[in-house]
Amino acid sequence: xxxxxxxxxxxxxxxxxxxxxxxxxxxxxxxxxxxxxxxxxxxxxxxxxxxxxxxxxxxxxxxxxxxxxxxxxxxxxxxxxxxxxxxxxxxxxxxxxxxxxxxxxxxxxxxxxxxxxxxxxxxxxxxxxxxxxxxxxxxxxxxxxxxxxxxxxxxxxxxxxxxxxxxxxxxxxxxxxxxxxxxxxxxxxxxxxxxxxxxxxxxxxxxxxxxxxxxxxxxxxxxxxxxxxxxxx
Amino acid sequence: xxxxxxxxxxxxxxxxxxxxxxxxxxxxxxxxxxxxxxxxxxxxxxxxxxxxxxxxxxxxxxxxxxxxxxxxxxxxxxxxxxxxxxxxxxxxxxxxxxxxxxxxxxxxxxxxxxxxxxxxxxxxxxxxxxxxxxxxxxxxxxxxxxxxxxxxxxxxxxxxxxxxxxxxxxxxxxxxxxxxxxxxxxxxxxxxxxxxxxxxxxxxxxxxxxxxxxxxxxxxxxxxxxxxxxxxxxxxxxxxxxxxxxxxxxxxxxxxxxxxxxxxxxxxxxxxxxxxxxxxxxxxxxxx
Numbered sequence: 133x134x135x136x137x138x139x140x141x142x143x144x145x146x147x148x149x150x151x152x153x154x155x156x157x158x159x160x161x162x163x164x165x166x167x168x169x170x171x172x173x174x175x176x177x178x179x180x181x182x183x184x185x186x187x188x189x190x191x192x193x194x195x196x197x198x199x200x201x202x203x204x205x206x207x208x209x210x211x212x213x214x215x216x217x218x219x220x221x222x223x224x225x226x227x228x229x230x231x232x233x234x235x236x237x238x239x240x241x242x243x244x245x246x247x248x249x250x251x252x253x254x255x256x257x258x259x260x261x262x263x264x265x266x267x268x269x270x271x272x273x274x275x276x277x278x279x280x281x282x283x284x285x286x287x288x289x290x291x292x293x294x295x296x297x298x299x300x301x302x303x304x305x306x307x308x309x310x311x312x313x314x315x316x317x318x319x320x321x322x323x324x325x326x327x328x329x330x331x332x333x334x335x336x337x338x339x340x341x342x343x344x345x346x347x348x349x350x351x352x353x354x355x356x357x358x359x360x361x362x363x364x365x
Numbered sequence: 366x367x368x369x370x371x372x373x374x375x376x377x378x379x380x381x382x383x384x385x386x387x388x389x390x391x392x393x394x395x396x397x398x399x400x401x402x403x404x405x406x407x408x409x410x411x412x413x414x415x416x417x418x419x420x421x422x423x424x425x426x427x428x429x430x431x432x433x434x435x436x437x438x439x440x441x442x443x444x445x446x447x448x449x450x451x452x453x454x455x456x457x458x459x460x461x462x463x464x465x466x467x468x469x470x471x472x473x474x475x476x477x478x479x480x481x482x483x484x485x486x487x488x489x490x491x492x493x494x495x496x497x498x499x500x501x502x503x504x505x506x507x508x509x510x511x512x513x514x515x516x517x518x519x520x521x522x523x524x525x526x527x528x529x530x531x532x533x534x535x536x537x538x539x540x541x542x543x544x545x546x547x548x549x550x551x552x553x554x555x556x557x558x559x560x561x562x563x564x565x566x567x568x569x570x571x572x573x574x575x576x577x578x579x580x581x582x583x584x585x586x587x588x589x590x591x592x593x594x595x596x597x598x599x600x601x602x603x604x605x606x607x608x609x610x611x612x613x614x615x616x617x618x619x620x621x622x623x624x625x626x627x628x629x630x631x632x633x634x635x636x637x638x639x640x641x642x643x644x645x646x647x648x649x650x651x652x653x
Contacts, residue, residue, distance in 0.1 A: 183527065183559055195516055202522045209515035223503035224489055230496045235477060269477060 144341050145349050147241075147298035148200040149188040154294050155207040157335035159215040201233055204294055216288040225277075226291075229284065232273055233295035240266040241299055247306055248354055263306070263314060270296065271320040278322075282329050289333055297330040304343045305350050432457040433485040435471050437464055439629035439637060441586035442494040443482045448582050449498050451623045453505040495525055498579050510579045521573055521580045524564050528584050531556045538602070539594045539638060540645035546598075553602050557611060560584075565610040570617050577621055587611070588618040593634040597642055 156163050168174055173185055180189045180196035190197040190206065197206045208218040220226050243262035250256040277284050277292070284292035300315075307314050317324040331340055434450070434457055436443030450457050462471055462481050474483045474490035484491045484500065491500045502510050512518050534556060537549040564572065572580040587603070595601050605612040618624055 183563055192516075197516070197519045198523055199526055202519050202526065205522065206515055206519040209518060223500050224486075224491070226503060227491045227496050227500040230499060231491070231493055234493055234496065 144339075145301075145346060146187065147302060150298040150339050151200040151294050152188050152190055152203040152207060153339045154289070154298070154335050155204045155218055157339070158218060158289060159207060159211045161207070161211055161214065200298075201237070201291075201295060204291060208291075216285075217290075218285070218294070219291050220285070228273075228277060229290065229292040229295075232270070232292055235266075235269075236295055236299070240270075244299070244302065244306060247310065248350070249357065260310070260312075267314060267320050267323060271323050274322045274326060278326075283326065289330065289335060293326075293330055297327075297336065300327055300331060301341045301343060301346045302350075305347045308343065308347055309350065431485070431487045433460065434458070435460050435462050435468070435474070435483040435485070436481050437462050439590070439634050440481060441590050444627070444629070445494055445582040445585055446482045446484060446497050446501070447627060448585070448623055449501045449510060449579070451627065452510060452577065453501060453508055455501070455505055495529060495583065498582065502579065510577070510582070512573050512578070517573065521578065524560075524572065524580050525583045527564075528556075528560075528587075532586075535591065535594060538600075539598055539642050541649075542646055550600060550602065557603060557608050561608045561611050565614060567610065571614065577618070577624075581614075581618055584614075585618060585624070588615040588624075589628050590634070593631060593638050596635055597638045 153165075166174075166176070168177055168187055177187065177189060178185055180191060181187075181198045184198065186198070188198075188200055188203060190203045192206075192210065197203045204218060220229060240263065243259050243266065246259040247256060247263065250259050274284060278286065281287055283289050284296070289297075303314055315324050315327055330336055432450070432455055434443075434446055436446065436459065438461060447459070460468070460470075462468060464481070467479060470485075471481065471483060472479055474485060475481075475492040478492060480492070482492075482494055482497060484497045486500075486504065491497050498510075511521055534549055534552045538546060538553050541549055569575070571577050572584065591603060595603070603611060603615070619628070
């Protein structure tokens, strides 16, 4: 009906699925959450996202919107007078947010998920270094963009907060599984405090997965991956 | 044929050399890129959208608004930004970067990726071509290049993301041989099929309807660069009979006034991509 969305989700571990949920929460939009069964794609999903067959998909008034950040922007456009603006109003600030969101999806997150898959210590270290370097860049960006305010979006959670914040669960799992601190208060103080504020935010609290549960899930996935991986050449 | 690289001098400060060539050459040019399209060599510096009479140079608003684009020939990422600016009627200064010797300005303006294109507006840099396109759309609302409706906008963005993700497949097609290339050909054809079946409608001239938009600009290289790659490799991917809608879109895109006046010269592209293909192939065989 009016003002309601529907979302198809394959489950709580996906950072990409978190993004639209946070956006919908910020806008105070009620939505139905359909959890896809792991390993089985529903007819609805295949019909709604025939090109990629992936979640998340937002169904609004029967029409599908795909790709997590595109969905977030859609939510901002479709409910302009509900809740805060998710994208900055200034075009330059918008461009900055989009730039860093693209960096996260194209460079930083692939590096982080590459750590677990890395073959050998050297490859692992290279991936970790990329993640650490990325955090340093983001710390710098946070300082410039937030201008002393609590979030990238200023007083409220915005586009870049959502784009980065959704990865915090996996970041913590990576720290746990590698016995190292990545969101180190000494090295990235701004981000470390921002992360606490983000996770405590009303729109985020209910959808951020617990690190323990996520770590168990990660072990499951890694076991599957190792079993399926071809033997090293 | 213009034998010299032409730039116009400014009345106040800045770079740019004294102009050579007569009024006639400038007046003939309806798009400044025509200057380097006709050149054998790549230009280093050009001013766009300037008019002149008799030795008096009227300098236009590229400086006041301070819009500058760092790009390279024949980068599709560069061209899509040039076209967007022209469609919006925005005057800008273009700087051709040498990727083998990147300028300080480029490194300063895009320290994270060190890549072109970079748009510098009022001294502030914007990097990443699709980010730049959205920035242009928001900064200059005239002649909208994205649909107004939120849903239609999300569809345009979806396809923009799609083709950006799939672009490497087509470069692999050009850079590889043997089994790798066979694989790339299969993947490329799947991409074309997806576009044909899901992205284009029979009744539309361009992706979003009758008017050209950002989606067309981002897909644009399928209308000019792909053909050069096909010729260099000797394999045709985009057959009109197999992809009639896409083929028709290619013709419509190439026929558009703004696009038509600013397309990289075909033979120059052939030479360029032939060289690149040879470099990739020889480096991969020598690595064995």
